Amino acid sequence: MGAKVDLHMHSSASDGTDTPAGLLERIREDGIECFALTDHDTFDGVREILELNPEDVRFIPGIEFSCRYRDKWQCHVLGYGIDPDNSFMKRAVNMAQEVRRNKFLARIGVLSMDHGIYFSKEEIDSLRSKSCPGKPHLADLLVEKGCVQNTREAYDKYLNGMDTGGIHLEPDPMIRAIRLAGGIPVWAHPFGEKESSFTPEDVVEARVKILKQSGLKGLECYYSRYSKEQTQFLLDLADRYDLLVSGGSDYHGTRKKSVPGMLSKDGLEPSAEQLTVLAALKN
Helix, strand or coil: CCCCEEEEECCCCCCCCCCHHHHHHHHHHCCCCEEEECCECCCHHHHHHHHHCCCCCEEEEEEEEEEEECCCEEEEEEEECCCCCCHHHHHHHHHHHHHHHHHHHHHHHHHHHHHCCCCCHHHHHHHHCCCCCCHHHHHHHHHHCCCCCCHHHHHHHHHCCCCCCCCCCCHHHHHHHHHHCCCEEEECCCCCCCHHHCCCHHHHHHHHHHHHHCCCCEEEEEECCCCHHHHHHHHHHHHHCCCEEEEECCECHHHCCCCCCCCCCCCCCCCCCCCCHHHHCCC
């Protein structure tokens, strides 16, 4: 039996459905001993949990930056063990949020110009007021407006593959900022998130080489949608390229099927010692 650890979780501060306080309660109910909150492009949820000062679990402040390498392939970078008030990290978060806002406005434009779907000023202001506006929030609004039956249809019909004019965040400056802030940058779900379009192994390795040159320090080898064979490939890759091992469920509350502590689709339960990123973290 492995330790109950989950190093990839989201709250309502970004695109999860549990509030940070609610997530902490869920963690306790599920017996998770160590967790990281890794909301997209914001530390708002991290700050809330730090204020709650949980002493019964090990809490690791984290963040996730949604990047694209040279606008060619998606790369999500997790940062662990970072002070939210670090000046390097503040600049990185500001950069990421500006890119996110611009992408959000581009999506609004595409929906109106290409599909005739218009939003009121109040609807747009409500979305813009969120610290991390993104596709999940647009999908929810499309359902509320009756444009689609459910969020899956919103993604399939409108949001997936939408051209936002090349607006993206590069992984290099985010990896560098995490390291300058004293944190550990980790590549999240290297095979991708969708079982229907997992990245081939040779491509994953080629991308590891690129990100390693940029300062990458770890790989998310254990992931809720990965098989034991995929996990073993990533573990071998981490060993070959001297990278730390991490693992997480990518829990989003009701938005995704994963549950806290689910680090494999085949029921693998790594020990805390196997998740070598934990020993490398200071807290």
